[in-house]
Amino acid sequence: MNAASRLDRVMPKLSFDERLDGMLAAYHADRRAAPALLRTMADSDSARWNRVADILDALHGGLGYYIDMVESFVTQLELRLALVEQSAQLGRWFKHRQAEMEQAVTLQSERVVWELGQRWREVRLAELAVAHFSEALGGRTLLHPAMTATLHDCRERLLASRERLETADLGVDCACELSEPPEADLERMLELLRAPRALP
Numbered sequence: 001m002n003a004a005s006r007l008d009r010v011m012p013k014l015s016f017d018e019r020l021d022g023m024l025a026a027y028h029a030d031r032r033a034a035p036a037l038l039r040t041m042a043d044s045d046s047a048r049w050n051r052v053a054d055i056l057d058a059l060h061g062g063l064g065y066y067i068d069m070v071e072s073f074v075t076q077l078e079l080r081l082a083l084v085e086q087s088a089q090l091g092r093w094f095k096h097r098q099a100e101m102e103q104a105v106t107l108q109s110e111r112v113v114w115e116l117g118q119r120w121r122e123v124r125l126a127e128l129a130v131a132h133f134s135e136a137l138g139g140r141t142l143l144h145p146a147m148t149a150t151l152h153d154c155r156e157r158l159l160a161s162r163e164r165l166e167t168a169d170l171g172v173d174c175a176c177e178l179s180e181p182p183e184a185d186l187e188r189m190l191e192l193l194r195a196p197r198a199l200p
Contacts, residue, residue, distance in 0.1 A: 012040045016048060020137070027056070028145055055133050058193035059142055063129060066189075067151050070122045074154050074161075077115050081161055084108045085168055109165075113176045116162055121181040123154050128186050129193060 014022075019037045026033035041049060087104050130143050130151075143151070162176050 014040075016041070016045045017138070019045075019049075020052060020140070023052075024140060024142065027060075028141070052137065054194070055137065056142065059130070059133060059147075060144060062193045063126060064144070064147055067126055067147055067154070070119065070126065071150055071154055073115075073119055073122070074157050077112065077119055078157065078161060080108065080112050080115065081165060084112055084165075088168070112165060116158060116165065116176050117178060119154075120158050120178040121185070123151065123158060125181050125186060125189050126151055127155075128181070129189055132186075132190060 014037070019041060022037050023033045038049070087108060134140060134142050141148075158178075162178065166175060
């Protein structure tokens with residue numbers, strides 16, 4: 001008996017949860033799942049699978065694009081922070097422009113502090129959305145490993161930027177509170193992720 005024949009004998013006996021775990025394992029490994037996982041699924045499980053497919057599509061598509069966007073914003077924040085540090089240094093070097101440079105540093109610092117808080121809330125929105133859908137499917141790991149790594153990297157880079165900002169010798173108070181996003185923002189994100197997407 002070849003491997004395909006053995007699969008055809010085993011697949012009909014698999015539970016829905018076992019099929020889901022098989023699909024997720026293939027997705028996380030960037031390989032195509034065995035077609036028999038769906039082909040031999042009981043008709044009574046079709047509605048459940050459609051719900052799972054919608055969740056995975058929301059995470060891989062909608063949330064995946066969102067995470068990529070947040071990563072680009074985090075990079076912009078890091079560049080602005082470097083500019084603030086450079087401006088502060090230039091102000092110490094060129095005494096005749098010190099007052100002007102100090103004013104620029106203050107304005108730039110305020111913007112960086114605001115952006116840091118905003119970027120943090122965006123990262124937390126993504127993390128909370130992932131947790132929400134994971135809980136809906138029994139606590140499974142749903143997000144693709146590459147997206148998980150990108151999201152974690154964004155979190156760590158923001159924490160590093162806050163420490164860098166608060167300890168830098170800028171001559172201004174740059175304390176930054178990293179707060180949770182409003183509940184309404186999370187509800188709106190979940191609503192958008194659940195919404196069907198169609199080509200224009």
